[in-house]
Amino acid sequence: MADEATTDYARIGGGDAVRQVVGRFYEMVLADPELAGYFTGVDLPKLKRHQALLISQVLGGPAEYDGRDLKAAHRGMAISKDHFGRVVVHLVAALREAGVPEDVIGRVGQALGGTEADIVEG
């Protein structure tokens, strides 16, 4: 039985699990012809590190996100609601593939899905 101190981060396997999910997530995003163009010329190792920190923080892990605020990071990209939705679908698929429990996926989806107003400009 999970005690009160067990975070989602610990439940899913900590930093290694988060890095695995993030790696798979960007594989899916970059393989999506609707999305790949946004990432041309982007420093992917840095992006993955920041995304892993953000997800770890959302999961209650020890990491603290130290990237730009999400509104500033996505400003001027004209990201549509549809493209935002596709990114969330890939993230959920990567979490599921890694065997992350559905209740945890729901909380991650809620937290990151909630950033839509900062990211979508279209």
Ligand code: HEM
């Ligand atoms: C769940 C929604 C999303 C979250 C949580 C998210 C999170 C992030 C984070 C943490 C960064 C790194 C910022 C930094 O390094 O300072 C980033 C960068 C970026 N995101 Fe997103 N993002 C989301 C949706 C999207 C969508 C929908 C697109 C495009 C279709 C997108 C395209 C990009 C690009 C191109 C960068 C790199 C910007 C740069 O380094 O200049 N993101 N995002």
